[in-house]
Amino acid sequence: MGPRGAALYVGFLDPVNNAVLDAPELRMSVTTGPTYIWGAMFPESAATDSLRALRDGELQAALLERFRRRGWAERPLEVIARAAPHSIAAYRFNAASTRTADLAPWPAGCITALGDAVHATPPTAGMGAGAAIRDAAALLQHLGDIADGTTTPADAVHRFEAGMRRRGNEILTLAMRTVRLVLATDTPLGAAATAVATPILSAAARLRH
Structure with missing residues (x-):
């Protein structure tokens, strides 16, 4: 978490190893390799409303710019920078x-x-x-x-x-x-x-x- 309501959570999912550890018969059901799952969170405002209209690379660039403007270091932002642009979406929860x-x-x-x-x-x-x-x-x-x-x-x-x-x-x-x-x-x-x-x-x- 950072000042002004900027937050980033990151998780690591390794379904390949975990799914087949004790159940080899499940190997064919695994459809994804190891991956990071992350989410950027900001309090709702007119500024965040505009993010929901962005897609793909535009949204990715806007998120990075927003975190950098708040003084975040580059290391934690790598998870956003390295994400496939088409995998990024914005929504209100x-x-x-x-x-x-x-x-x-x-x-x-x-x-x-x-x-x-x-x-x-x-x-x-x-x-x-x-x-x-x-x-x-x-x-x-x-x-x-x-x-x-x-x-x-x-x-x-x-x-x-x-x-x-x-x-x-x-x-x-x-x-x-x-x-x-x-x-x-x-x-x-x-x-x-x-x-x-x-x-x-x-x-x-x-x-x-």
């Missing part, structure tokens, strides 16, 4: 309420929803897709209880939604901590504190390694 009562606030019935349809999760926790998978697994479990005759459809949906609200609350709370921290750097005090603290934290990280 939304977040559901972190209040449990606001998630799935309808009476349990024969229709339900799961994943981002209920608890839309910012990418800052890296758990959005996993949360949807957990919801699906829980729903299957509760539907199995109906098949076993141990519960009614209404009770099964009610129990599923109660668990989904708790899971959604936990993930959203984690994700929004980072979002709020990014937004806090976009204030005069936050920008000054970030400018002072970032070099200290960076030096401490280098000493640890």
Whole structure:
């Protein structure tokens, strides 16, 4: 994170080795090699609105210029500079309420929803897709209880939604901590504190390694 709401997250995905480590039969299902996954984040404003109209190399150049104007070093920006231009896109992300009562606030019935349809999760926790998978697994479990005759459809949906609200609350709370921290750097005090603290934290990280 840097002053004035500039943030960059970087992850490394190696599906080739991990997928076939204990399951050679999955080798043919792997479609990508090792790759970096990254995202640049800025608070919403008229300036960031203009980024969403850009594509490919224009967007790449605009992101690099925005980070450099904020004083970022070139090393962390290599992940943007080396990215394939056609792989870059800009979008606005939304977040559901972190209040449990606001998630799935309808009476349990024969229709339900799961994943981002209920608890839309910012990418800052890296758990959005996993949360949807957990919801699906829980729903299957509760539907199995109906098949076993141990519960009614209404009770099964009610129990599923109660668990989904708790899971959604936990993930959203984690994700929004980072979002709020990014937004806090976009204030005069936050920008000054970030400018002072970032070099200290960076030096401490280098000493640890």
